[in-house]
Amino acid sequence: MELLQLRYFLDAAEFENFSKVAKKNTVPQPYISKTIKKLEEELGVALFDRNGKKVSLNKNGLFFYNKVKIAIANIDDGIAHFSENVQTDIKIYIQAGNRYISMLTADFLTSTKDIYVSSLNSATSISITDYDFTFMQPMEDMSDFRYKELMKDKLVVAVSNKNPLSKLTHISFKDLKGEKFVSYYKTMNLRSLTDNYCKKYGNFTPNVVFETADASALRYMLEKNEGLFIVPEKFFMLQPSYKVTLLPLDEPAFREIIIAWDKNKKLSPQANHFKNFTVDWFKAV
Numbered sequence: 001m002e003l004l005q006l007r008y009f010l011d012a013a014e015f016e017n018f019s020k021v022a023k024k025n026t027v028p029q030p031y032i033s034k035t036i037k038k039l040e041e042e043l044g045v046a047l048f049d050r051n052g053k054k055v056s057l058n059k060n061g062l063f064f065y066n067k068v069k070i071a072i073a074n075i076d077d078g079i080a081h082f083s084e085n086v087q088t089d090i091k092i093y094i095q096a097g098n099r100y101i102s103m104l105t106a107d108f109l110t111s112t113k114d115i116y117v118s119s120l121n122s123a124t125s126i127s128i129t130d131y132d133f134t135f136m137q138p139m140e141d142m143s144d145f146r147y148k149e150l151m152k153d154k155l156v157v158a159v160s161n162k163n164p165l166s167k168l169t170h171i172s173f174k175d176l177k178g179e180k181f182v183s184y185y186k187t188m189n190l191r192s193l194t195d196n197y198c199k200k201y202g203n204f205t206p207n208v209v210f211e212t213a214d215a216s217a218l219r220y221m222l223e224k225n226e227g228l229f230i231v232p233e234k235f236f237m238l239q240p241s242y243k244v245t246l247l248p249l250d251e252p253a254f255r256e257i258i259i260a261w262d263k264n265k266k267l268s269p270q271a272n273h274f275k276n277f278t279v280d281w282f283k284a285v
Helices: 003-015 018-025 029-043 059-081 098-111 189-202 215-223 269-283
Strands: 048-051 054-057 089-094 116-120 133-136 145-160 180-184 207-212 229-232 244-248 254-262
Touching: 003 018, 003 029, 003 059, 018 029, 054 059, 089 098, 089 269, 098 116, 098 269, 133 269, 145 215, 145 269, 180 189, 180 215, 180 229, 189 229, 189 254, 207 215, 215 244, 254 269
Parallel strands: 089 116, 089 133, 180 207
Antiparallel strands: 048 054, 133 254, 145 229, 145 244, 145 254
């Protein structure tokens, strides 16, 4: 049983509607329903009577509500006692998933008062103590970190509908040898993935004829059939294009995103809130 479960339960008791609870907490409505259902399973009793979209406390729920309301109030009083130590700035370092993290932080800032998020980019000289969280791909050695898995996005080959390859239903990395590519700069995460998978499965270095950090420019060159683009499927579908075909790859290839933090650093309540919000947010993506 988690504190966030109990807060959602209190909100549901007061709003009598899971959709309103979801809107208040900026999470998907099915997640609220699932969380309340899990709480009921843990307690072994139903807490609500359900009538369409309306929910109301039953006898068990009312008893539990009165106990939880007092407990949460005491916890909040304890937190307020240490308010002079409240962290107001969450520092993040983005190595992977920049577009997702931009949307995530916008939603977080909309839902949270008095906590700000600042990001560090790859051009910044950093050490592990400079930031609270890193959004990254898993490394072989994660011994210095604690982390949570957020997303595993399948890689596909994006090709212009003008390209003869667009007529295929699937493709192999070996089939891409000799083709022109458009991609990000070599220092960027997705480019490294492209180079590594082409080497691993196709035994070749991709012929990148256009590289940039600008996603819009890449999309333009792709639609113009200046080269193909290896891209995470869900990521591309954030802004789909009717001028482009996505081809599944025969080999297993993924872009993973995790949130990681220094294993020796104790997270503040505000940092923990950001971490939990992030994990819940990605579940809905």
